[in-house]
Amino acid sequence: MLTIKTNYSLKPHNSFGLDVKAKYFVEYENADDLAEFLSNRSSMVNAQCSMFHIGSGSDLLFTKDFDGCILHSAVKGxxxxxxxxxxxxxxxxxxxxxxxxxxxxxxxxxxxxxxxxxxxxxxxxxxxxxxxxxxxxxxxxxxxxxxxxxxxxxxxxxxxxxxxxxxxxxxxxxxxxxxxxxxxxxxxxxxxxxxxxxxxxxxxxxxxxxxxxxxxxxxxxxxxxxLPEPSQLGNAGSFFLNPIISADHYNDLRRQYPDIPHYPVTDNAQCSMLNVQCSRLKVPAAWLIEKAGWKGKSLGRAGVYHNQPLVLVNLGGATPDEIVALAAAIMEDVQHKFGITLKPEVIYLD
Ligand SMILES: Cc1cc2nc3c(=O)[nH]c(=O)nc-3n(C[C@H](O)[C@H](O)[C@H](O)COP(=O)(O)OP(=O)(O)OC[C@H]3O[C@@H](n4cnc5c(N)ncnc54)[C@H](O)[C@@H]3O)c2cc1C
CATH class of the missing domain: 3.30.465.10 (Uridine Diphospho-n-acetylenolpyruvylglucosamine Reductase; domain 3)
Incomplete structure (x- = not known):
């Protein structure tokens, strides 16, 4: 069976608990239903609109209402x-x-x-x-x-x-x-x-x-x-990737911050994703965020979890803009203090 809903609230479908809407929300129960939707799409939804497939939405940040078609599997068993x-x-x-x-x-x-x-x-x-x-x-x-x-x-x-x-x-x-x-x-x-x-x-x-x-x-x-339970405090787990920096950069930072931790980089795929060479070092994003003074802090209704600064939380009724603004402020501050660019781990959707 295929279910199509319009102007559908995604609040139960994203672990930040953000109250955003999808223009279309399409759920399919098996592969044939999905194939049927894909071949007859223009008669069911606006064929030009973008599509994105979600799961339970715990790795996503909807930055605003989604002016397209959200696909969701209902394939069980x-x-x-x-x-x-x-x-x-x-x-x-x-x-x-x-x-x-x-x-x-x-x-x-x-x-x-x-x-x-x-x-x-x-x-x-x-x-x-x-x-x-x-x-x-x-x-x-x-x-x-x-x-x-x-x-x-x-x-x-x-x-x-x-x-x-x-x-x-x-x-x-x-x-x-x-x-x-x-x-x-x-x-x-x-x-x-x-x-x-x-x-x-x-x-x-x-x-x-x-x-x-x-x-x-x-x-x-x-x-x-x-970690906070998303049903009680909206979040998407680790918000940022652990950055990878050069040994020279690390040594410069260590002069100023002798306790700065680091780990060897062992995963080539991660290096290519961050567009860096693998001879470099990984620094915990949580340490950088805490050292920059953000642990437990908030901006509006978006906060940095008191127990784990890598987790950004919806303190209650936060808008997408508030989460985006908090993430941007942290990234700017970490860039300014350490010369390190943090990259979000969560997928931004707009
Ligand atoms: C509190 C918390 C703790 C977490 N801890 C961990 C952890 O310990 N380890 C870890 O690895 N992750 C962790 N995460 C991240 C998250 O749980 C994972 O990324 C998880 O796999 C996301 O699943 P989801 O169903 O919510 O997918 P979504 O967030 O909805 O989607 C994630 C990606 O999968 C794609 N996708 C989803 N379903 C389908 C499908 N049927 N077909 C094609 N593409 C699809 C989406 O397009 C998107 O690219 C945590 C998150 C939270 C909120």
Whole structure:
């Protein structure tokens, strides 16, 4: 089934909780519905208007009403394809809530995703972003991704290798942006529990008798202690990418700020995205923002989270302009104080 709504409020569809409207909001239940919409688009909506596919909107910043067509998958379901050699293969609808899926896997004796508990995402977007946390990444378990080609309406299957996964990235997020609508993601999960608890925060869990549910509970506890729950305080997780700077620049800064932290850059895709050479160093954006005095500060109804300065929050009733203004003020200040250009991690939509 295809549902088309006009002048539709996106408030429940963006984790900042911004009250913006989409000219058209189109939801499809399967690949055929979407193909039908794509081929008959001109009779259903203004064919000239731009299209953007959303998931649960937790990595997005709508900067104003969207004068186009927002597409949203309603493809649901978890289907067991196969179980052999200690692994189960599951095909999961793109619109399934990620954390509900993680809970479902543990309840059914399928493991590996427990470290990725509570990440706000739909299953389709989990592949776009290659979500990761606590030493695990979605790509570790993805076998293939099924999509509809937005230009031809044809159904396409991409193998894991074709998806080009890297740190918080995939081809869907980069060179294929806007080209495919993901309908299903296929996962292969071990049917035996092998704890992955070497990551900071999990390493003190007792190994004796440890269950996947114990790991999930710990991850949820840690996440809740650090990050605001979007339903209570609108936010989109980490707002900025960690910048990468030259060794010379870093050494200059260290003379003034001896405590400035840095990490080696190990991910080539990240370097090319930031358009820098990989011999450079990564500096935590959170440190820069805190050092610039923004932690816990606000501008209008937009604020910097008191516990984690990388997270910008809607303090209640904020407009898109207020979030944009706060982000711009932080970027300007960090540029002025450290000569570093912060880049947003969240996707700006206008
Ligand atoms: C409190 C909080 C904590 C977070 N913590 C983490 C974390 O620990 N690790 C992490 O990796 N991320 C984290 N994030 C970021 C966010 O959860 C991920 O980016 C997530 O994958 C976004 O999912 P979504 O369904 O909300 O997608 P959206 O934000 O709606 O969309 C994200 C991208 O996916 C595309 N997309 C969505 N669905 C489809 C589809 N069916 N077909 C094609 N393209 C699609 C969109 O076009 C867009 O480019 C956090 C966010 C918040 C708010």
């Amino acid at each position: 978890i289907e067991k394809i196969d179980e052999c050699d200690g692994h189960v293969t599951l095909s999961v609808g793109a619109a399934e809530n990620w954390d509900d899926f993680v809970a479902w896997t543990i309840a059914h004796g399928y493991y590996g995703l427990e470290n990725l508990s509570l990440i706000p995402s739909e299953v389709g977007a989990a592949a776009v972003q290659n979500i990761g946390a606590y030493g695990a990444e979605a790509k570790d378990f993805i076998v293939s991704v099924h999509c509809v080609d937005m230009h031809t309406g044809r159904q396409v299957r991409h193998t894991k290798d074709e998806c080009g996964f890297s740190y918080r990235r995939s081809n869907y997020k980069e060179q294929w942006r806007g080209q495919y609508a993901i309908t299903h993601v296929v996962f292969s999960l071990p049917t035996e529990f092998h704890p992955n608890i070497s990551y900071k925060g999990l390493s003190d869990l007792p190994t004796q008798g440890l269950t996947a549910q114990d790991v999930r509970n710990k991850v949820i506890e840690l996440r809740r202690s650090k």
